[in-house]
Amino acid sequence: MLLALALAGPLGGIFFSVPLAVLSLSAQVTGAAPALVSTALVTTGLAAWMLAADGDPGREEALQLVAFLAAGSVISIVSGSLRAGRARDVEARIAAARAAEEAERRASETRMTLEALRASEVKFQQLADSMPQIVWACQPDGSVYWYNRRWYELTSVPEGHVDDANWLLVLHPDDRQRCVDVWYESVRTGQPYQVEYRFKFPTTGEYRWFLGRALAVRDEAGRIVRWYGTSTDIHDAKRTEAALRASEERHRALAEALQEADRRKDDFLAMLSHELRNPLAPIKNSLYILSRAAPGSERARRAEQVIERQIEHMTRLIDDLLDVTRISRRKIQLRRTAVEMNELVRRTVEDHRSVFERNGVSLELVPADRPAWVDGDPTRLSQIVGNLLQNAAKFTGPGGWARATVEAREADVLVHIRDNGIGIEPDMLPRLFNPFMQADTTLDRSRGGLGLGLALVRGLVELHGGDVRAASEGTDSGSEFTVRLPAIAPPASDAPTSHPANHASQGRILVIEDNLDAAETLKDALELGDHEVCLAHSGPEGLAKVRALRPDVVVCDIGLPGMDGYEVARAIRADPAQSSTRLVALTGYASPADRQRAREAGFDRHLGKPPDLDALLQMLHELVHAKSSG
Structure with missing residues (x-):
């Protein structure tokens, strides 16, 4: 506007200054480009007007038009630049205001976030302090900066005191290097940390197993900002696990032992069958020979020797079986x-x-x-x-x-x-x-x-x-x-004890045996010892012959049909007339319990089947001699 007024004189006064002022205002309102267009249009209009009014404008008028065009263009550009500057200022002020508002908003959000984080951290620490596990937090480089209350209770370290060396002091020496290596490998890679180790705290006084775990906390960019970890006491669970493993091993070993015992049982039954059948064949063959060979012949003598050897062999097998059972049951005295x-x-x-x-x-x-x-x-x-x-x-x-x-x-x-x-x-x-x-x-x-x-x-x-x-x-x-x-010290006297000569004395012997072959062969053997032998094949028959014959010794089987040998012995002992009769149990029931039961029933002696005949004759000699001397 001031530029238009200054050009009013050179351009012909108010006639040109008014349009220039308008162009200036237009440039300030609409910008430089519209104002330049308007200047060109106004200049064209003025030129047309001059031609219409004078026909041929003079040199001065032409210069005025040129000056008007130049002045209008300059005014348009200058006014437009001023407008643009003011607009930029306004936009800058607006942008600054908006930036300030955004910064304030973000600052407010940050303050709220920090307050929330602080509140969350406080809640986390309060929750962690109430946990039975040890809870800890570390910097991204793995250095500890916080422990929960449980750590301080176990270590007796003043609460709030944090030192990386504290946990190494209570760690078992055998676990130390392994734990450190695993921990720093997790710190290096960002992978979760998990390891089992033993701590010995002053409050416990013993090494106990713990399970250590830790996870990395990352920001939005994936960077580790801290580590949170726990140490859980698993000692009791570890012992239970070990006990379960030991129990499983014991059960497995027991199962294997049972399988082995079952296999050995099958093998044993097969062996027993084999070993018991083997003597029967030569015995049967020898009996066949004895039935046909001449009595007293060499062939008959060999057959008798075979039978004797095989019976001794079978007796030894059965005795071994009984002895093993007695030893296993601790019943051998x-x-x-x-x-x-x-x-x-x-x-x-x-x-x-x-x-x-x-x-x-x-x-x-x-x-x-x-x-x-x-x-x-x-x-x-x-x-x-x-x-x-x-x-x-x-x-x-x-x-x-x-x-x-x-x-x-x-x-x-x-x-x-x-x-x-x-x-x-x-x-x-x-x-x-x-x-x-x-x-x-x-x-x-x-x-x-x-x-x-x-x-x-x-x-x-x-x-x-x-x-x-x-x-x-x-x-x-x-x-x-x-x-x-x-070894023991020598006894005071080691002179051998003399035994009576093994000779038989005559006596009346009653044999009560339901097996006819066993009874007849035993009768024949005892008669070779110059005894008078009578047979009975049942309990009642035996009692009748005891009352009739009044024998010196009764040799009685236990497993009799109907009335067993124990009942026979009690019946004899109940008869005052038979108080001096000696009773010998001859039976296949030869356990210590059987011997005790025989004594309680009234038997004086107990022999297992088959008996050693020499020993039986010696026993009968002693019993008959004791009765006669009594």
Whole structure:
């Protein structure tokens, strides 16, 4: 506007100044471009007007039009620039105001977020303080900056005191490096942290298992801003887990043992069938020979010897079965006395020498250089040595050798049975003393047996407070069994006890037996001892003959039909006229409980079937002699 007024004079006064002022205002309102267009239009209009008024405008008028156009253009541009500047100022002020509002809004949101975070952190810490687990927080680099209250309760560290070294001090030394390695690997990779370790806190006084876990907290860009972790006491769960594993192992072992026992039971039944059938064949053959051979002939004598050997073999098998059962049930009672092992082993060796000679095996005895005394049952100790000798004879071939050695030491006595037989495979040695364990597993079972001999040896040796072990360098290298027994001081007098001569005295004997063959053969055997023998085949018949014959001794079976042997014994004992009659139980029921029941019923003696006839004759001699002297 001021520029238009200044140009009013040179351009012809108000005629040109008014349009310029209008153009200036237009430029300020609409901008430079519209004002320039308007200037061009006005200039064109003025030129047209001059042509119409004067016909041919002069040079001065033309200069005025040019000056008007230039002035209008300048005014338009300047006014437009001023307008644009003012508009930019306005926009800048508006933008600044909006930015200030946005900044204020964001600041307010940030303040609210921070307040929410602080409130959330407080709630988290309050919640964590109430938890039974240890809760902790770490910086992105893995350094601890906060623990919950449980940590301070367990460590006795002042609450609020944070030190990275504290948790290493209570960590088990064996777990320390592993935990550190796993933790810093998680810090490096950002992967979750999980590890089991043991802490020992002052308040517990013991190492307890803990499960440590931690997760990374990330911002919107995925950067780790902190770590939150927990340590949970899993000690009781760990012990329960270990107990469960141990229980599972025990059950698995038990199942395997049951399977093994079932297999061995089947094997044993097959062996028992084999071993019991084997003696029956020669016995049956020998009976056939005896029925046809001339009495007293060599053939008849050989048949009798075969029957005797096979019956002894069957008796030994049954005795072994009973002994194993008694040992397993702890029902064997040892009749202990002072025993000199040199003499006992010598007698046992002589008793078994014929077996070695029959097998073509030499047997040597090497006694100790001084007396070797032990406290034990002579019969059972002889059974131990005898079983080992039988084992050596069985597993040593013709031309081989065996040696029995006694070694006297200060605290114990050793008996070694050594042979150069087939030997023992290494995997068999740990199981050799188990019942029914067989070294001979061939189909023909040429070496026989039920696998009970060594089990009996171990059981009897342990009852004497000793132990037994086997050694072998393998197949065809022979074997050695060593029995160790606690030594004792020599007794005050070691003179042997004299026994009465084994001669029979005549007496009246009543045999009550329902098995006719057993009764007749026993009658014949007892009559060979010059006894007068009468038979009864039932309980009532036996009682009638007791009253009629008044025998010196009644040998009575227990398993009688109808009226059993216990009832017979009680009936005899209830008769005052038979108070001096001696009663002997002869039965297949031979357990300690059976013996006790027989004594309670009134029996004086108890013998298992089949009896040793020499022992029975000796017993009858003692009973008849005791009655006559009484």
